Amino acid sequence: MLYGSGDILHTHLNLDPFTSDETDVIIRADVKNLDNFVDDAEAQEIVALDVIDYIPLGDINNVIKHWVSKLRHGGSLIIGGTDLFEVSKSFTQYRLGITETNQLIHGEQSKPYLIKRVNFTAMGLIDYLDSLGLNLQKKRVNNFHMTIEATRP
Numbered sequence: 647m648l649y650g651s652g653d654i655l656h657t658h659l660n661l662d663p664f665t666s667d668e669t670d671v672i673i674r675a676d677v678k679n680l681d682n683f684v685d686d687a688e689a690q691e692i693v694a695l696d697v698i699d700y701i702p703l704g705d706i707n708n709v710i711k712h713w714v715s716k717l718r719h720g721g722s723l724i725i726g727g728t729d730l731f732e733v734s735k736s737f738t739q740y741r742l743g744i745t746e747t748n749q750l751i752h753g754e755q756s757k758p759y760l761i762k763r764v765n766f767t768a769m770g771l772i773d774y775l776d777s778l779g780l781n782l783q784k785k786r787v788n789n790f791h792m793t794i795e796a797t798r799p
Contacts, residue, residue: 695726
């Protein structure tokens with residue numbers, strides 16, 4: 647399953663809550679609730695790149711717990727987003743201006759669904775996934791973007 651980032655994986659079910667062109671490859675659906683697409687403990691992999699930043703703060707814990715409940719034992723959750731630590735570090739070292747920093751932290755303001763609602767650091771997300779019982783497999787940080795992969799034991 648793939649949510650966000652605009653990329654299409656032909657081996658996955660591709661959900662996008664904001665697509666205007668629903669096709670056989672992209673389904674318009676709420677990525678926060680997967681009940682209509684997968685049963686509990688059934689998904690082999692859930693890929694959520696550039697998704698968590700846009701989920702409201704009050705919903706984020708329940709959404710990630712919901713995704714974890716959909717993973718089969720040995721299944722992977724791959725989450726990507728903006729690493730707040732890297733953005734903050736670059737700003738304080740004068741490598742990033744205020745406009746770019748604001749855009750990375752708060753998102754685009756042109757449409758409501760492009761406003762970022764929550765920020766994580768890579769280490770904070772790893773700690774959170776660990777508290778849910780997942781095992782860290784990979785951590786990648788490239789500039790300001792992080793990708794964390796964890797598996798359900």
